[in-house]
Amino acid sequence: MKAIETALKGCFVIEPTVFEDARGYFFESFNQSKFQELTGLAVNFVQDNQSGSQKGVLRGIHYQRGEHAQAKLVRVLKGTVLDIAVDLRKDSATFGQYFSLILSEENKKQLFVPRGFGHGFAVLSDTAEFSYKCDNLYNKASEGGIIYNDPTLDIDWMLAKDEVLLSEKDAELPTFENAKF
Structure with missing residues (x-):
């Protein structure tokens, strides 16, 4: 396993060691002691989530505030x-900056998103199954978000505007300028 810190302090790309042969492949998707050794971070995950989505679905940008940050x-x-x-x-020093990465079943990469970050993803394939671990339980009263097409962040989601599929809730998120962190 390799952990590569991004330009955003505390945010890491995790590249597992994949063992492949004629039967298929195997890798550890998470090992707490290796993760801590490579990143210097002691994280205790308490919740796993999974979603399935079709092409164009954009989920985010979401975050949890205060003591419920994840x-x-x-x-x-x-x-x-x-x-x-x-x-x-x-x-x-990188407040308001973002990091983007293609995650796929082929590259098997993971992204560690630290507390104090917003997170989102856009489905580029026909369908996708997305899985994530959280180090704090979800708290509805502490949720926040930023609209995906915020002009300040200016994120290229790699989708045409007419391909983007949002939930009603995500379509009504505030801009970065008006969001409460």
Whole structure:
């Protein structure tokens, strides 16, 4: 396993060691002691989530505030997504910047998104199964979000505007400028 820190401090690309042969493949998707050794972070995941989506579905940009903030370890089980992490830590040198990465069943990469970040993804394949671990339980009263097409963030989601499929809730999210962190 390799952990590569992105330009956003504390945000890591995780590349597993994959063992392949004629039968298929095997890899550890998470090993707490190796993760801590490679990243220097002690994370205790308490909740796993999974979603299935069709091409064009864009989920995000979501986050949890305050004591309910969540770190996430995200990966794709089937298909391909563009994954986005946005630094929302006001005291960070990279506040308001984002990191994007293609996650797929082929590359088996994962992204560790630390607390204090927003997160979203767009499905680029016909369908995708997305899985993620959280280090804190979801709390509805602490949820926040930023509209996907925010002009300040200016994220290229790799989808045409008419391909984007949003939930009603995500379509009504505020801009970065008006969001409450």
